[in-house]
């Protein structure tokens with residue numbers, strides 16, 4: 001079945017990474033200060049302490065590392081840090097810094113107290129990373145001029161600045177880099193109640209009339225991710241506009257999201273296709289990734305990176321050395337009864353093998369050592 005054309009988008013409506021439309025509208029929805037930032041109590045409290053202390057000392061704040069899955073508020077927090085420090089913000093990202101010279105250019109143009117936000121910091125090149133160590137610690141860089149034996153290092157003092165790094169893969173960050181951050185905040189997925197607050201705020205900013213039941217309807221389908229919640233809210237708004245609905249209730253919200261094939265648990269068409277194939281064609285598994293991908297007519301990589309992380313997180317899909325298996329929760333969700341012999345064959349330690357990581361992405365990168373079929377395909 002083709003993706004719903006009405007969505008008019010490349011990425012699935014439940015993708016946690018931002019698309020161009022998100023970038024265009026997100027700026028308007030970002031909370032501007034810590035008090036408006038919903039949830040993440042622990043990170044918020046710790047961060048506000050770090051910022052308060054630096055204000056009292058009259059110095060720039062310690063370097064801050066923000067880690068966690070996409071769409072949970074890392075960029076937003078970086079902007080809030082700059083705003084709370086009353087400091088200008090410079091934005092760049094790991095992939096944009098391929099040469100040490102790229103980083104040197106940025107660092108040498110920083111002003112006193114500026115906040116430098118480096119998104120996807122784990123994707124910076126090695127030489128740039130090493131230059132960053134020294135900049136973070138001593139506010140100094142060595143600019144190398146020339147090549148070979150004639151090369152000389154010209155030391156350059158930098159103004160004090162605060163580095164805010166963001167990463168979806170804290171596990172991939174080299175220890176020396178991680179150690180140079182004075183504070184690390186790990187963002188967690190949001191509860192449904194927290195997402196309702198995010199949605200309330202967004203609906204107000206977007207001038208939408210939405211009742212409480214509709215907020216929980218949308219929140220429940222948002223996979224614990226504010227970016228997805230806001231995107232689904234926009235889809236609901238479109239639907240209401242086309243259908244001439246003024247006050248959005250749970251039924252409207254449900255109907256709109258059903259049309260975009262996002263179900264009550266936030267699963268989309270591909271997620272359900274994977275579970276359905278796993279259960280109806282392979283009796284719940286185990287089955288290898290590539291076989292499963294063929295059964296749903298997708299690339300293995302799509303199944304692995306797009307569908308699986310959330311299914312694993314929801315406890316519906318297990319990854320074992322012998323292949324993928326559908327758990328009881330998956331059978332239940334599809335309204336099917338798990339046969340007794342299948343239940344008996346389920347490994348008991350299905351979920352204990354997942355390391356505590358930084359969300360589904362990290363699990364993908366780090367827990368695959370036992371899975372021969374698709375381990376090391378990248379390297």
Ligand SMILES: Nc1ncnc2c1ncn2[C@@H]1O[C@H](COP(=O)(O)OP(=O)(O)O)[C@@H](O)[C@H]1O
Nearest residue numbers: 026029030038070071072073074075076226227
């Ligand atoms: N705690 C929060 N409260 C309110 N809105 C949030 C929160 N976290 C994220 N958002 C919203 O979700 C969207 C994505 O957040 P962003 O900071 O870009 O995520 P990340 O950088 O982690 O991928 C933004 O538009 C922001 O408005």
Ligand SMILES: [Mg+2]
Nearest residue numbers: 074075076119
């Ligand atoms: Mg971001």
